[in-house]
Each structure stands twice: as C-alpha cells, then as structure tokens.
Amino acid sequence: MVKTPIFLLILASxxxxxxxxxxxxxxSVPAGVTSCYYADAASGSDSNPGTSExxxxxxxxxxxxxxxxxASTTPAAGEGFIVKGGSTWHESTxxxxxxxxxxTWSGTANSPVYIxxxxxxxxxxxxGRPVLTQDNPLSxxxxxxxxxxxxxxEAVTLSGSYIDFDNFEFTxxxxxxxxxxxxxxxxxxxxxxxxxxxxxxxxxxxxxxTSSYDSNYMIVGTAANTATHNAISYDVFDGSxxxxxTTTASNQCGSKTFNGPPCQSGFAIYGDGYDLDxxxxxxxxxxxxxxxxxxxxxxxxxxMWNSYDGYNHPNVVESGTQALVGSPVxxxxxxxxxxxxxxxxxxxxxxxxxxxxxxxxxxxDGASGVGGSPNxxxxxxxxxxxxxxxxxxxYNNTFAADDTVCQxxxxxxxxATPAWSGAAHFENNHFIGAATALSTLIDCQGGSCNTxxxxxxxxxxxxxxxxxxxxAANMYAPTATGNATVGxxxxxxxxxxxxxxxxxxxxGTTGSVKEAASGTAVAPAIPAIARPVTxxxxxxxxxxxxxxxxxxxxxxxxxxxxxx
Numbered sequence: 001m002v003k004t005p006i007f008l009l010i011l012a013s014x015x016x017x018x019x020x021x022x023x024x025x026x027x028s029v030p031a032g033v034t035s036c037y038y039a040d041a042a043s044g045s046d047s048n049p050g051t052s053e054x055x056x057x058x059x060x061x062x063x064x065x066x067x068x069x070x071a072s073t074t075p076a077a078g079e080g081f082i083v084k085g086g087s088t089w090h091e092s093t094x095x096x097x098x099x100x101x102x103x104t105w106s107g108t109a110n111s112p113v114y115i116x117x118x119x120x121x122x123x124x125x126x127x128g129r130p131v132l133t134q135d136n137p138l139s140x141x142x143x144x145x146x147x148x149x150x151x152x153x154e155a156v157t158l159s160g161s162y163i164d165f166d167n168f169e170f171t172x173x174x175x176x177x178x179x180x181x182x183x184x185x186x187x188x189x190x191x192x193x194x195x196x197x198x199x200x201x202x203x204x205x206x207x208x209x210t211s212s213y214d215s216n217y218m219i220v221g222t223a224a225n226t227a228t229h230n231a232i233s234y235d236v237f238d239g240s241x242x243x244x245x246t247t248t249a250s251n252q253c254g255s256k257t258f259n260g261p262p263c264q265s266g267f268a269i270y271g272d273g274y275d276l277d278x279x280x281x282x283x284x285x286x287x288x289x290x291x292x293x294x295x296x297x298x299x300x301x302x303x304m305w306n307s308y309d310g311y312n313h314p315n316v317v318e319s320g321t322q323a324l325v326g327s328p329v330x331x332x333x334x335x336x337x338x339x340x341x342x343x344x345x346x347x348x349x350x351x352x353x354x355x356x357x358x359x360x361x362x363x364x365d366g367a368s369g370v371g372g373s374p375n376x377x378x379x380x381x382x383x384x385x386x387x388x389x390x391x392x393x394x395y396n397n398t399f400a401a402d403d404t405v406c407q408x409x410x411x412x413x414x415x416a417t418p419a420w421s422g423a424a425h426f427e428n429n430h431f432i433g434a435a436t437a438l439s440t441l442i443d444c445q446g447g448s449c450n451t452x453x454x455x456x457x458x459x460x461x462x463x464x465x466x467x468x469x470x471x472a473a474n475m476y477a478p479t480a481t482g483n484a485t486v487g488x489x490x491x492x493x494x495x496x497x498x499x500x501x502x503x504x505x506x507x508g509t510t511g512s513v514k515e516a517a518s519g520t521a522v523a524p525a526i527p528a529i530a531r532p533v534t535x536x537x538x539x540x541x542x543x544x545x546x547x548x549x550x551x552x553x554x555x556x557x558x559x560x561x562x563x564x
Contacts, residue, residue, distance in 0.1 A: 022079050023051030026118040029080045030164055032111040036080035037073065041087035041096050041130070042123060046070040053121050056084065060115070061105070063089065063098040075103075077162070078111030083130040085122025091155065091172075092135040092148035099132060099155050107162035109195070116166030129169040129202060132156065134187075136174035138241055139207040142308065143174070146209060151177030151216065154185045159192040164199070169519070171205035175216040182271065186220025190230055190272060193221075199233040202519035206242045206266060214265050214285050214307040221272020225291045225322035225350070225384075231275040234513070234521045237268040239283035265308055273317075280515040281316075285341070291320040293347060295330040297504065300512045300521075304339040314341035321417060323384030325350035330500045332356045335475065335512035339363045343380070346413055349422070350384030353392040354499045359475055359512070359541045361400035361432075380409040386418040393425050395492065396505065398541040400432035400465070400476045411445035420449065427454035428489035430540030432465040432476060456489040458539045477509065477542035486544045489537035506531050508543030 022035030029036065037050045037057065044050075044058035046068035059066035060081050061073055075081065089098025107113035119127055132155050136147050150173050158165060170187050177184070182191075187203065190196055203218040218237055222228055242265070266284040269276070273290025278298045281287045285307035288296075296317065307314045316339050323329075328351045336344065336358065344363055347353065363378060378399075383390055394408075410420040426438055434441060436459045442449055460470070469479035478485050496506040509528045513521040529543045538544055 021051075021073070023049075025080050026082065026120070028118060029082075029114050029116075030112055032078055032107075033080040033114045034078050034111075036082050038082045038084070039070075039087070040084040040123075041089055041098070042084075044084075053082075053084070053118070058096055059089075059098055060101075062103045063101045064091075065097045075105040075113060077107040077113065079107075080114040080116070082116065082118050082121070083168075085117055085119070085130060086124050086128045088131040088133060090133055090135055091150075091153070094133075094135060099134065100153065101132070101156045102159070103157065103163065103165075104159045106160035109162060112162040112164050113160070114164045114166065116164065129167050131169045131171065133170075133172040134174070136172045136207060138205050139174075140242070143207055143209045146174035146176055146207070149174065149176055150185075151175040151179070151212075152185060154189045154220075155187045157189040157192075158196055158198075161194045161196065163193060163196040165197065165201075167200040169202045169204075170218070171203075173206040173216070174208060176209040176212045177216065178211070178213045180213055180215045182220075182223035184215050184217060184220065184270070186217040186270065188219045190219065190221045190228075191223075193228070193230055195229045197231040197233060198235060199231070200520070201235045203235065203237045203268070204239065204241055204519060206239065208265055215267055215270075217267050217270045219269045219272075221270070221290075223271050223291055223320065225324050227294065227324060227327065228272055228274050228292060230272050231277070232269065232272075232279060233275070234278045236280040236515055236519045236521055237266070237282070237284060237287075238280065238515065238519060239266040242266060242283070271320075278513045278521055280513060280521050282515065285314045287316045289315060289318045289320055291322040292324050293319065293329050293331075294324060294327060295500070296332075296334065297330060297500070298333040298512055299335075300514060301334065301336045302338050304341055306341055313343060315343040315346070316341065317345045317347070318343050319346055319348035319382070319413075319417075323348040323350040323388075325384050325388060328352045328354065330354050332358060332500060332504050333507075333512055335359045336363060337361045337472070337475075344378040346380035346382070348382045348384050348413075348417065349390035349392065350388055352390055353381070354395075354505075355379075355392065356395045356397060356499055356505050357507070357509075357541045358397045360398065361472060361476055363401070378407055380411075380413060381420055381422075381424065382411070382413050382417045383419075383421055388422075390422040391425070392422065393427075393499070394429065395426070395499070396428040396489065396537070396539070396541060398430045398432070398476050399434070400430075400470070400472075401434075401462070407441055407443050409443045409445070410449040410451070411443070420444070423450040423452070425452050425454055426457065428456035428492070428537060428539050429458075430470075430476070430485050431457065431459045432470060433462045434459050454490065456537075456539050458484050458488050460484060475542075476540075478538065478540070478544040481544065483544065485539040485542070487536040487538065489539040491532070491535060491537050493531070493533050508538070509541065
C-alpha cells in the first residue's frame with residue numbers, strides 16, 4: 001500500500017472544489033464577471049470549447065439551434081457571454097438560425113451575467129453590433145401582408161435577475177396583429193426579469209400592415225406597478241428607415257389616419273419604465289407607456305407623430321393605470337422636441353414628483369399636422385391612486401413653442417385614473433410663447449390644482465426670445481450674459497440631493513443624448529455647466545457659461561536625470 005505524504009493530503013484539502021468552466025474575459029466586461037464564453041455566427045461551432053475568441057460557439061445558450069457544448073452548458077452567476085461584432089442570427093430565413101432566443105439564467109448583485117460584446121473582436125474592417133434579425137425587408141409604406149409575420153413572436157426573452165444585455169442590433173420585424181397592452185409581444189421581453197439592464201442596443205427597420213394595430217413593442221415589460229429595478233439605457237429606437245420615417249407634413253398612411261396627417265408607426269416600450277436613461281426615441285408614434293416609473297432622465301424624444309391605426313392614441317411618455325405608490329418619480333434632463341401627438345408627458349405619481357432641467361420645444365397635438373394646435377396634454381399629472389395626494393416640483397425647465405406654449409393639466413386622464421388631489425410647485429421655469437402668468441397655462445378641469453409659483457419664472461413672446469438668441473438651433477439655451485434667463489432664478493443648491501439621488505438639479509444644462517449615424521446614443525452637443533453654489537441661478541433648463549480647461553500648474557522646476 002502506497003502511503004500519501006501528509007503535506008499532499010493537506011494541500012488537497014485546501015484545493016478549491018471546482019473551477020470556472022469559461023475562459024478569460026475581455027477587460028470591458030462588468031465587475032463581478034470572471035469567466036467568459038464566446039460565440040461567432042459566421043465561423044463558430046457548437047462543438048468548440050467556446051472559451052476563447054479562437055474557439056467560439058456558433059450560438060449562445062437559449063438560442064434556437066444551440067447544440068453540443070452550447071446546449072449542455074448551464075450559465076451561472078459571474079459568467080460573460082461574448083458575441084463577435086458583425087455576427088448575424090436569423091429567425092425566419094437565412095443561416096444560422098438563432099431566434100427566438102430564450103434566456104432563463106440569473107446572476108447576483110455582485111456577480112451578474114453579462115451578454116454582450118468585446119469591441120475589439122469583430123468581422124470586417126470596422127466595428128458593428130451583432131445583429132438579431134426577424135428577416136422582413138425594410139418598407140416605408142403600410143403593407144398588405146408581412147413576408148414573415150411576427151405578430152405573436154418575440155426575438156429575445158430575458159427571464160431572471162441581474163442580467164446585463166448589451167450592444168445588439170434588432171431589425172426586420174413585421175406585424176399584422178391587433179393585440180394591445182400586456183398581451184402584445186415585444187422584440188425583447190423583460191416581463192419576468194428583475195435587476196436587468198438592456199443597454200447600447202439599436203432598434204430599427206420595422207414594418208406593419210394595413211390591418212394591424214400600432215402596438216407591437218420593441219421592449220415589453222411588466223404591466224404591474226412593481227419595482228423591477230430594470231434599466232433601459234443608452235438604447236436607440238429609430239424609425240427613420242421604417243414605415244413613415246420622414247419629417248414632411250405630406251406624409252400619408254394609406255387609408256388609415258388618426259387625428260390627421262402626418263403619421264408614424266412604432267412603439268418603443270410598454271410596461272416597464274422603472275429606469276429609463278440616456279435613450280433616443282425618434283420617428284415613432286409611441287415612446288413609452290409604463291406603470292412603474294421611478295427615474296426617467298437624459299433621454300431625447302423627437303419626431304414623434306400620430307399613429308396610423310385609429311386605435312392607439314400616440315404618446316411621448318404615458319402612465320398606464322398604476323404607479324409605484326409611495327415611491328418618488330424623477331423626470332429630468334430630457335429633451336422633448338418636434339412631437340405632434342395627443343399626449344406629451346403624462347405621469348402618475350404614487351409619491352413626490354421631481355420635474356426639472358427638461359427642454360420642451362415645438363410640440364403640439366398634431367390635429368392639423370406639423371405646427372398644429374398646442375398640445376393639450378403637453379404635461380399632464382394624475383395621482384397613483386384615489387387615496388394619494390402627491391406633491392410635484394416643476395423647477396428649471398424650458399418650455400418653448402412656435403405659437404402658444406403647451407398647457408399643464410391636473411386631472412384624471414380617463415375613467416380608469418383618479419382626479420388630481422395634490423399640490424404642484426413651480427419655480428425657475430422659462431416659458432417662450434406664453435402669457436405672463438402661470439395661471440393661464442394650467443387646466444384644473446373645473447377643480448383646484450393647488451399650484452404655487454415660487455418665483456424665478458421668465459415669460460417671453462417668441463419674437464422677443466428669438467431676438468435674444470433663444471432658438472431651436474441652440475435648444476433655446478441662453479447665448480449671452482444679457483439674456484433674460486441669466487441670473488433670473490432662485491438658488492436651489494440646498495434641494496439638489498432631494499430632487500434626485502445624483503443631484504442633477506445642480507448640473508444645469510440638460511444632459512440629453514443625441515444619436516450618432518451608427519444608431520448610437522452619444523453625449524449631448526451642449527455640455528453641462530454646473531449651477532453655482534452661491535448666487536443666482538439661471539431660469540430654465542440651461543446654465544449659461546463656458547467650460548474652460550484647467551490652468552496649467554505653476555512653480556514647477558526641472559531636474560536633469562543622471563546619465564542623460
């Protein structure tokens with residue numbers, strides 16, 4: 001009998017019982033992701049180890065047609081799944097098939113699951129997102145039928161917690177169905193997800209038929225008023241290559257119109273609005289209908305027009321019939337411009353509401369096309385339930401119009417929502433195209449709005465504002481120290497931590513993103529300028545000033561290194 005030395009037994013007892021099965025990860029993965037698998041649609045094989053970019057799978061777990069080691073691998077917390085840039089998976093035609101893709105595995109708070117990319121690993125001469133296509137050709141007209149009907153299909157379903165889904169391109173969707181609300185499908189389904197992020201993704205190239213309702217979503221989430229902690233961040237929803245993505249008033253939608261031309265199509269998000277930040281929404285008929293808003297910030301909403309179907313009224317941001325009772329809602333640093341639809345921003349509040357640093361301009365109700373009558377629901381407020389009486393703070397916003405500034409409506413949105421019963425405080429807002437009193441901009445539907453004006457408001461006609469340099473070309477920001485809003489506001493430094501966890505009220509200029517040509521959400525053209533700690537603030541969403549480079553250090557001396 002061979003005896004094992006005692007020190008070897010000790011070493012064996014100290015050895016870990018298991019090792020991570022994946023390979024090493026690129027430096028760009030989130031913290032807590034320690035081992036990775038790789039997939040390349042063009043040259044990968046599901047019989048490969050999948051643990052490096054040189055031996056990738058062809059699919060990832062949960063994809064249609066995932067076989068071999070891909071199918072036998074159970075994803076775990078702390079693992080990354082890296083997709084080669086430029087890879088394409090199909091749903092209805094072409095190869096390889098990968099859709100629908102059902103992801104059912106979770107991470108943890110400290111060890112998330114990452115499904116995304118390594119920007120240095122791609123096919124071709126330049127980086128491009130991996131593409132998930134439902135294979136319908138692009139169309140800018142309403143169709144009689146879809147080549148491949150996606151009315152009941154979803155491209156990706158994310159079920160689980162602590163998932164980071166990053167940098168995918170979605171295209172080729174077509175629908176003919178007439179479903180609506182929670183029963184309608186989405187390109188990405190996060191209804192059963194929590195603590196999950198969908199980010200840096202690009203949704204475009206959709207189409208629909210003359211028989212359809214405009215209610216097949218790009219992202220669909222929970223219909224309940226629950227704190228999912230899901231985030232939709234740095235995504236682009238752009239219909240400029242889909243349906244009726246033009247800016248001309250003559251654009252028609254066949255035989256179907258709603259409230260007159262022009263019209264669009266496309267519905268970005270339904271259900272989950274818990275955290276919406278740094279997204280671009282453009283050439284759509286519906287931005288968001290959510291039931292659990294917590295924070296909506298740094299988003300761009302533009303060129304959003306009436307729906308074609310005569311069934312769904314269009315919305316920029318709308319609440320459903322519920323709200324997170326007891327929870328605040330933060331709506332800030334958003335740009336809402338060139339929207340022509342029935343509902344602008346309608347939020348329901350289960351707790352306090354903080355609305356600040358937003359920039360509204362050229363928005364109307366679309367009744368007569370572009371440049372129609374003022375948007376009757378530019379900003380609309382309702383409590384979360386009949387028993388809640390929230391307090392809303394509307395501070396440091398810019399509201400501009402080419403005719404008459406939009407109204408603020410404090411009342412029940414419909415028969416399913418309660419009447420307003422809270423208080424609303426206004427301060428430091430810039431109204432262009434408005435009368436000279438806040439009361440003329442408020443509609444209480446015969447009741448009491450309980451509004452108060454804390455001061456610092458600036459009212460200007462369009463011609464006076466334009467004469468001072470407030471124009472659409474600079475998003476109605478001040479251009480000189482003599483402009484009416486410069487130094488006209490109250491200093492609210494002491495309230496910044498209350499208004500949002502990131503103290504964005506003090507950051508001044510709205511931080512809304514814009515879209516790059518590649519469908520990527522990027523930093524704003526107008527940089528943020530912090531508001532002063534002491535002294536008067538500017539009125540409106542913008543703090544005037546210039547950002548300068550720090551001064552070079554002084555008093556430096558040079559030392560010659562020996563031997564040089």
